[in-house]
Amino acid sequence: MKHLVDYANSHIVRSFDYLLMSTHYGNYQKNRAGFEKLFRGLSDSKWDEAIDIIKHVTKRGGTMKFEHPKSLKASTTHEFQEIQSVAKALDMEKELALKGFDVHREASQRSNNKHDPEISSYIEKEFVHGHAHTIRKLAGYVSDLNSMLRESDRALSLFLFDEYLQKE
Amino acid sequence: MKAILTATLLLCTFALGKNDQLKCSGQEQVIVTDPNWTDMSKNCTTKMKDQIQREINAAMQYLAMGAHFSRDVVNRPGFAKMFFEAASEERQHAIKLISYLLMRGELISEVSHMIRPYSNVKKNHWSGNGAEALKAALELEAFVTKSIKNVIKVCEEEPKNNDYHLVDYLTGEFLEEQYKGQRDLAGKFSTLSKLLEKYERNEKHGALGEFLFDKKLLKGELL
Numbered sequence: 598m599k600h601l602v603d604y605a606n607s608h609i610v611r612s613f614d615y616l617l618m619s620t621h622y623g624n625y626q627k628n629r630a631g632f633e634k635l636f637r638g639l640s641d642s643k644w645d646e647a648i649d650i651i652k653h654v655t656k657r658g659g660t661m662k663f664e665h666p667k668s669l670k671a672s673t674t675h676e677f678q679e680i681q682s683v684a685k686a687l688d689m690e691k692e693l694a695l696k697g698f699d700v701h702r703e704a705s706q707r708s709n710n711k712h713d714p715e716i717s718s719y720i721e722k723e724f725v726h727g728h729a730h731t732i733r734k735l736a737g738y739v740s741d742l743n744s745m746l747r748e749s750d751r752a753l754s755l756f757l758f759d760e761y762l763q764k765e
Numbered sequence: 766m767k768a769i770l771t772a773t774l775l776l777c778t779f780a781l782g783k784n785d786q787l788k789c790s791g792q793e794q795v796i797v798t799d800p801n802w803t804d805m806s807k808n809c810t811t812k813m814k815d816q817i818q819r820e821i822n823a824a825m826q827y828l829a830m831g832a833h834f835s836r837d838v839v840n841r842p843g844f845a846k847m848f849f850e851a852a853s854e855e856r857q858h859a860i861k862l863i864s865y866l867l868m869r870g871e872l873i874s875e876v877s878h879m880i881r882p883y884s885n886v887k888k889n890h891w892s893g894n895g896a897e898a899l900k901a902a903l904e905l906e907a908f909v910t911k912s913i914k915n916v917i918k919v920c921e922e923e924p925k926n927n928d929y930h931l932v933d934y935l936t937g938e939f940l941e942e943q944y945k946g947q948r949d950l951a952g953k954f955s956t957l958s959k960l961l962e963k964y965e966r967n968e969k970h971g972a973l974g975e976f977l978f979d980k981k982l983l984k985g986e987l988l
Contacts, residue, residue, distance in 0.1 A: 609828075609882055610882060613821070613880045613882050616860070616863075616880065617876045617877060617879065617880060620863050620867065620872055620876050620879075621872075621876055623863075623864070623867040623872075624867055624870075624871075624872050624873050625867070625870050625873075626873055644853070644856060645853075647828075648828070648831070648849055648852070648853070651828065651831070651832050651835070652835055652845075652849075654832070655832060655835035655836045655837070656835070658836075658837055660832075660836065661829070661832035663825060663828065663829055663832075663883065664883055665882075665883045672877070673877065674877055675876055675877050676874065676876065676877070
């Protein structure tokens with residue numbers, strides 16, 4: 598249950614990280630509504646997922662404790678360049694996915710009396726596919742930005758990519 | 766070319782490390798001159814940022830309350846639902862305040878310190894019965910209202926810079942919602958207290974009243 602509590606707290610921390618990254622892109626100087634929307638969407642989904650995990654902790658007889666997870670490094674800045682912000686999001690998503698694996702691994706120790714198919718199924722059903730989807734999407738964005746910024750006009754590439762994100 | 770790009774990114778990382786955003790913008794060849802159009806006072810902006818943290822604190826306390834009432838040994842799904850919804854609502858309030866500041870040209874830099882989800886560590890675990898929770902929620906809302914009024918006061922009394930628009934927004938949107946929310950909670954608190962009265966006189970918990978009240982909360986049957 599410790600891992601699941603940690604998983605919930607990690608979602609809360611990352612939800613606010615995304616909210617602040619989104620805020621940065623909403624200021625009038627950055628003015629990138631597409632990036633603002635991308636990170637706001639991620640913030641919203643982490644928040645909703647956090648509530649879902651908390652409910653699951655209590656569903657299984659656990660007690661939720663709210664604290665910053667010791668294993669999670671706090672972000673010191675939320676003001677990144679466009680490509681860096683997407684790369685940062687990709688890192689955060691991978692880290693969350695691995696934390697999901699921790700929960701799953703703990704619940705899958707069949708020989709150690711810790712076998713918990715309900716928890717492993719919950720992680721499989723509700724999280725791993727979502728993580729894979731988001732990670733693939735962000736990795737694609739990084740590739741696109743990387744190749745466009747390398748050979749085309751940087752400002753125009755970012756403007757058009759932001760416009761693309763607005764419509765996603 | 767690749768080497769140049771890497772150098773650019775490195776420079777940016779370095780600049781970001783020092784929280785120096787302008788240097789970085791220079792690297793992407795975007796020159797944003799400050800058109801000098803913003804007019805919010807520093808005191809007022811600071812108060813607004815504090816208010817954002819307070820809304821987040823309220824959201825976190827409601828989360829803790831929702832978690833408590835979800836436990837099998839407490840088993841009050843109606844209360845849990847109400848508090849989880851309240852938590853998301855408080856988060857939305859914080860986002861609305863952020864959007865407002867962005868609209869007014871604020872939050873250009875140093876956004877990182879604006880939100881600390883676990884700064885209110887005392888509240889990392891909540892326990893109590895239904896009536897205590899409604900009372901705590903009402904007190905929390907009253908605190909938030911008082912704090913909004915304080916923001917209004919500071920932003921209105923800035924010498925030579927009465928922030929009419931923000932004051933109107935906070936009064937019309939936020940206080941409106943606060944007072945309606947408080948009336949709702951106060952009414953619920955009264956209803957539940959009356960259900961429990963007989964038991965409280967005998968220093969009993971009033972399990973039946975709370976059970977009934979919870980199911981009505983869950984189905985939205987309480988006014």
